[in-house]
Amino acid sequence: MRRVQMLAILSLLGFQAESWGHPGHGHVDSSSPLHYLTEPIHQTCGLVLLFAVAGTLIFYLSRRRT
Numbered sequence: 001m002r003r004v005q006m007l008a009i010l011s012l013l014g015f016q017a018e019s020w021g022h023p024g025h026g027h028v029d030s031s032s033p034l035h036y037l038t039e040p041i042h043q044t045c046g047l048v049l050l051f052a053v054a055g056t057l058i059f060y061l062s063r064r065r066t
Contacts, residue, residue, distance in 0.1 A: 028035040
């Protein structure tokens with residue numbers, strides 16, 4: 001069941017990215033680095049990546065102690 005929930009969440013994030021990924025989305029020029037820092041879809045992907053890395057590190061560090 002947990003795999004199905006994770007797949008559903010990742011699918012929704014992927015569909016959201018596809019629907020926003022057209023020229024002219026957002027308020028900042030898409031070739032600007034500021035675009036990736038200010039647009040919500042890029043912030044969401046960055047946060048997911050950050051939590052995935054942090055979770056992986058916590059998991060491996062906690063296994064190492066035992």
